[in-house]
Amino acid sequence: MKRYIKKVLGFGFIMMAILASINSASKSKSEVLPAVGSGTTGSGTNSPSEIDTTFFKGADISWLPQMEATGFKFYDENGKAADCLDILKDNGINAIRLRVFVHPSDDKISGHCSTAETLALAKRCLAKGFKIMIDFHYSDSWADPSHQNKPAVWQNDDLTTLLQDVYDYTYHVLDTLKSQGVTPTWVQVGNEITGGMLWPTGSTDNWPALSKLLNKGYAATKAVDPSIKVIVHIDQGNNNSRSRWFYDSAKANNVNYDIIGLSYYPFWLNQDYTENVNDLNNNLNDMVSRYNKPVMVVEVGGADMAVQNTYDMLKAVIKTTAAVPGNRGLGVFYWEPEGARSWSEYKLSCWQSDGKPTKALSAFK
Template sequence: MKIKALTALSIIALNLFGLNYNSVAQSAATKPSEVVITPYKTTMLADGKDEAQIKVVVINKSGKDVPDAGQLIKFTITGDAMISKLSDHQKYNEIGLPNHVITQGHLHNGILWVTLRSGHQKGVVKFEAKADSLYPGSTEIRMIQPSAAHKVTTVGYTPKKVEGKILGADISFLPELEAKGVKFSDKGVQKDAIEILKDHGFNYIRLRIFNNPARDSGYSPQKGFCDLEHTKQMAKRVKAAGLKLLLDFHYSDYWADPQQQYKPAAWRGQDFNALKHSVYAYTVDVLQQLKSQGTLPDMVQVGNEINHGMIWPEGEINNLDSLAELLYMGVQGVKAVDPSTPVMLHIALGGQNLESRYFLDQMLDRNVPFDVIGLSYYPKWHGTLDDLKANMIDLSTRYNRQVMVAEYTQLKTEVNDIAFSIPNNKALGTFIWEPLSTWEQIFDKDGKSNAYIDLYDGIAKKYITK
């Protein structure tokens, strides 16, 4: 029985049996509802030896872990990989026998660690964890067979330092919301959403751009939101408000992330040299048009969440040399318009240190120039706060570059405290993802600011307006 569907008579009946409606509702809210898996690698070597740790927990409808859960978890693996061990990372080893096919295991005190071992075939492995009556959890892992690295250039590069700290927001949805008639207000006063963010300490706006989103299979069929013209209009508003701008090239007509990096339709069928030229020419054209109207971005992302590559299939992670060349052409396009513009490489690996290091090592081995390391951090997929902190500290030290959280939404205070506190002046800041309308948004659906927005006054006072 769903608590929300209880009638008044049902509530009376519960009381007759000595049960309180509120306690029953609370019990339902804290019951396990979903299996969540956090992979600590989503790229593995297809050498028959590489291993990845996957954390399995269950959460309730409030998104909280259920620490006393003991469900039987059943695993399905599609692709060339196998489970080699189950444990709680301390003493529990349920099976772990050589050559034994492991297909299930119990949570112990609400947690189960799975060790996944690679096979010898490259490709995509799909890993799913199910439990009776719960929503399943799943992930995709790329199995790769890299070859020797070939440098994209022999010219040395010294990373540029970005001055100041960033308290930013990606609000690319704003024109769409306004087109639907949403009006934004703060404490009862209607204002431009950009101005409201500025009032609460935000000093940077991030905008995504798609090549041709108006295509039927694009991000915004017929309407073309997040194309160059919409981006130019938004850039004018951002600069007029006195804020800085990060431009996020997806190099796609549609969303680009670790599970999808679709090549723009206009570039399909091109040979690799023509494809590289298209990346360069498109980057230059976009930035030159923004520069001509006085709104040159203050920083540029060459690709979005690119730890599995971009512009597939040529730039897929299995083709590291080709990926490096495509990234290099994007960077060169940025520098051709303004050599001083910092470039970010953005990977979706907030707490995954081993994979972060692997990706960055591969790009640096190929001499790809970049200035800033950007991470996405969503706890459901990217680990704990301690994982995030340890990863950011290690990357900033290991690669002598500034690091930042380029996307997050939950744990707002905690994430900012970490992102602004990386030692040796390597902490750059954060960009909250789509706070006007998505997940833990700081405006309600009717455009009114809520209590979340007030958190940023304190964050800004602590880290931005000292």
């Protein structure tokens, strides 16, 4: 989930300035951290033999229930009314990512995604044959590099209490899903946590606290089902110095996780993908060799009005990720391809106001 205020209200230049300041700080920190060679972090190790060689082409579609509830109709490329999930599947999507908020509002854009709502959509997706990823924001609404607000009910909790909050909440959501026949393939402990999560307690200004919070999410996930793979996710997947700074710090603080998750949005960097897709390629390969972890692009998106360019960008990102040696580039997930601008005001979907997908979605075929 990219930052919604940025996406919808268009404060692109303001947000780029914020991200630039974070990036500048990241670079300065990386300069004083020792180099880290190939190896594992904590107990969440994946040897090449443990990795499913299926390449996952995914989509975060957490808006879908509200789109349907408010009357948005979906049609295939031939104009025939269809279930959005069937359209996605026909275009090559084989995995679905769903965000979950702690106590969300009823706002159609920035709310919903409660445990019950996530369970209902996850069951529906599983019935269609999709693999499931659950993305914990640990907030009542959007979490991203500029917003990592504690849920209101956790607002005054100290670190000790927050650690229990994270464990209990993570366990409850996943146990609820599993008890209803939905065991996710992947779980994200936090969303775009480049600056940490559950601010200010879990900020990257306090890595010892952040590492404990992340490890509680990991432990709760594995307690529900050890087979679930845990992802730790940051933004700007083309930015190697930023990535090294974060995952070096995670290693130094013994953070447990299984997969490195990255976002890649050239649009929000005010660049064309041709300017930085090679940087993405280099970073994906560096992450695998440096930390001995598989990688996944868990968010990607391109401008809805630049259909051919977005199609070409997706093809390049899929090719780049799939080419990571040893089948360790696990997949690429589009963030809200179905979230048509006419409904969401979001500029980076793969859907038109007439309810049909654009050509860009077919890049996943």
